[in-house]
Amino acid sequence: MPYINIKVTDEQVTLEQKRLLIEGVTELMVNVLQKNPATTHIVIDEVPLGNWGHNGKQYTGTKKH
Structure with missing residues (x-):
């Protein structure tokens, strides 16, 4: 029974x-690992930007490309 946790910023x-x-x-798990979609669980967590960091820095809500 796969359990996949996706974390995204809020x-x-x-x-949609x-x-x-x-x-x-779910389709990826079926195609790559032949897992049953009926027993595959996906959870999406939305993390506030203030709780997210990268490269030693806390995100401040501004996007840099």
């Missing part, structure tokens, strides 16, 4: 985007 991820993530990850 930047207005829509229900979440639905597509769940469908896509």
Whole structure:
């Protein structure tokens, strides 16, 4: 029984985007590992930007490319 946890920043991820993530990850598990979609669980956690960091820095809510 696979359990996949997806963490994203809380930047207005829509229900439709979440639905597509769940469908896509489930399909990936079926195609790559031959897992049963009925027993594959996907959880999406939305993390506030202030609780997210990268390269030793805390995100401040501004995007840098």
